[in-house]
Amino acid sequence: MGGxxxxxxxxxxxxxxxxxxxxxxxxxxxxxxxxxRLAYGTQNIKNIFEGTPSGATPLDLSGITQASAPxxxxxxxxxxxxxxxxxxxxxxxxxxxxxxNINVGAKASLPGGYSWxxxxxxxSGTPQYGLYDASGNLVNSGSTSDLxxxxxxxxxxxxxxxxxxxPDFYNKYTNSILNYYMPQEGQQYNTARSSLSYSLxxxxxxxxxxxxxxxxxxxxxxxxNRAQIASGADTQTAGLRSTIxxxxxxxxxQLYSTEDPSVAANTAQNMVANANLTKPLLNPAGALFxxxxxxxxxxxxxxxxxxxxxxxxxxxxxxxxxATPGINQSSGINQSSV
Numbered sequence: 226m227g228g229x230x231x232x233x234x235x236x237x238x239x240x241x242x243x244x245x246x247x248x249x250x251x252x253x254x255x256x257x258x259x260x261x262r263l264a265y266g267t268q269n270i271k272n273i274f275e276g277t278p279s280g281a282t283p284l285d286l287s288g289i290t291q292a293s294a295p296x297x298x299x300x301x302x303x304x305x306x307x308x309x310x311x312x313x314x315x316x317x318x319x320x321x322x323x324x325x326n327i328n329v330g331a332k333a334s335l336p337g338g339y340s341w342x343x344x345x346x347x348x349s350g351t352p353q354y355g356l357y358d359a360s361g362n363l364v365n366s367g368s369t370s371d372l373x374x375x376x377x378x379x380x381x382x383x384x385x386x387x388x389x390x391x392p393d394f395y396n397k398y399t400n401s402i403l404n405y406y407m408p409q410e411g412q413q414y415n416t417a418r419s420s421l422s423y424s425l426x427x428x429x430x431x432x433x434x435x436x437x438x439x440x441x442x443x444x445x446x447x448x449x450n451r452a453q454i455a456s457g458a459d460t461q462t463a464g465l466r467s468t469i470x471x472x473x474x475x476x477x478x479q480l481y482s483t484e485d486p487s488v489a490a491n492t493a494q495n496m497v498a499n500a501n502l503t504k505p506l507l508n509p510a511g512a513l514f515x516x517x518x519x520x521x522x523x524x525x526x527x528x529x530x531x532x533x534x535x536x537x538x539x540x541x542x543x544x545x546x547x548a549t550p551g552i553n554q555s556s557g558i559n560q561s562s563v
Contacts (some may be wrong), residue, residue: 251348258347258366261355265365266486267477269376273493274473276388278381285336286356287372332357337379339364341372365486374487387495391467395462402458402505409510410454414447417514443514450513461505468503470530472496 332342338359356365364418425431480489
């Protein structure tokens, strides 16, 4: 007869210990799966924003079916028949278990030394599957469809990257600003220079010291205007770069919040698509030069218009008013997403 606290010869304490051990094993397994998903999701987001090694190719995961593999727990005589039925319905799938034995832990081979198979019980009540690298490390977990949709890249030149947001991307953005404003500034300078020469000639001061001073000041203001346009373009490009970095961090935050790599990857891809469509907001430049008034024996050299300067620390390109729309101190160079 069993003693106190025993049921059928098995003590209640032993049952409790066994249950606790099982729960601990499930918790450990669930944590390993979580860490694998987060590591995979993090790398996937980095690939989306920062690029993959040049020449790298996606791992062919077509050997993993979109359907669910049969689970273990049936009798040995049932296992081969069920597995054969499943493989017949999923001809592109690799057999994740040894012939005649669908024990958890068996793996099926994939290209590049990768493999996949069913994972131990994690307490979720749903069979989970794992994708392993060539060293046997778990790199992703989930359903078979989750594994089949994984974006794993192999090969490529070490230390290189396709860089979707590399120097060419940012240079193109900067140049779109410069190519819009520099010609306007140049045209205004030529107009101001011609007007000054005409005024000096009419006043008989074309070869005077006053003429030399005014022409020099005008050229200096031309250089200042061009430098301010370049500075404003650089500032707005830096703002775009910062926005993209923040988008990447947002996608990573979503990954750790949801623990779902596919959801975070979709967010990252949408953000990248929007960033690629981002264009600077370009408004016609306002008056950058004020004509010099030249009189006999006198020259008024107040030809600059301070409110028309580009302010590198400003946030956008706006207008100086209804009469002089363009680049001003209170706005700068903006960007918009189309």
